Amino acid sequence: MPRHRLVLDARSPSIIVPLTGRDLTELAEQIGALRSADSEFRSTPVRGTPPAGVSPDTDRLVDVVEWRVDLYGPFTAGAGSDPDPAVQALEQISALLPGLPVLATFRTRSEGGGAEISPEAYVALVEALASTGMAAALDVEYRHPHAEDAITAARRHRTPVVASNHDFDATPPAEEIVARLTAMEDAGADVAKIAVTPRSAADVVTLLSATEERYRAARIPLITMSMGGLGAVTRLGGGPFGSSATFATVGAASAPGQLPAEGVRHALDLLSGRSAPRG
Known part of the structure; x- marks a missing residue:
């Protein structure tokens, strides 16, 4: 059973920040920078209250x-697929970030991974990381040939699954986006995630329209999200359309178009009406 719950709500979208370190030293440095940025952010005043029924930590x-x-x-070094180094790293990450949920993701090359x-x-x-109880959730690519087995493995340890799909070439039609999100839920995922690449403003509208349609039934x-600069608006304003989280950066990005976390937090606060600008 994970030590943290992954609680997501489109009425108050969460900010997810990637850790991309190549070794324990880099991971520790990134975590140090994240903790420093979070501490500095918390030291500034915030006004307002969250939407009714939602009680996030608005100072975080x-x-x-x-x-x-x-x-x-x-x-990345091709040293093999032994899960033990990943388990040890997850334990260290969790020790350095005792108050934050960790989403553990192995992104394959077919989905833009390393x-x-x-x-x-x-x-x-997936099973080894889930068995530690240190991950609040595991990412599983819904088009992976063994996705069903991976979801079953995570759920065996009562670890939630974020099913994911990435399209780095285009934005599928709205009905296809809805179908993929529906298939993820039908496969047993606890969260359904899709990221697409817009070629026009109309593609951004397609992503938001499909999100709103699926949100009503999900x-x-x-x-x-729509990736890249053209889709940046979806990383800030996805909540009203049904997107419950956005990926932002404290340091290195992990996907095209991710914005700095502090700016994203300011934007989410303003869009929700729960705070005035800080400082």
Whole structure:
């Protein structure tokens, strides 16, 4: 059972910040920078209250960290697929960030990731990370050939699953986006996530329209975004359309178009009407 719950609500979107370090030293440095930024942010006053029924920590800069396991040295160096180094790193990350939920993600190259392992090793890694109880959730690529087994492995340890899909070439039609998000829920995911690439402003509208359509029927939280500069508006204003989280940066980005976390927090506060600008 994870020590932290992953609580997502489109009425108050969470900010997820990636950790992309290649080794324990880099991860510790990134965590130090994140903690410093969070501490500085907390030292400034905030006014207002969250929407009715929602009680987030409005003084917090970051709500969740995503550890990109595929960017970790033992995997990018082709040293094999032994999950033990990842388990040890997750334990250290959790020790350094005792108050934050950790989303553990191994992004394969077909989905824009930094490493590749066999389908069987992918499932074994998901199971090993879930078994620690240190991950609030595990990312599982819904189009992975062993996605069903990976979801079953995570749920065996009562660890929630964020099913994900990335399109780095285009934005599918709205009905296809809705269908993918629906399929993720039907497969047993606890959160459905999709990221697409816009080629026009109309593509951004398509993503938001599909999000709103699926949100009305979904029984699980959604995370949706258009990547790159053209889609930046979806990283700030996705909440009213049904997206319950956004990815932002404290340091290195993990995907095109991610914005600095402090600016994103200011924007979310202003859009929600729960605070005035800080400072």
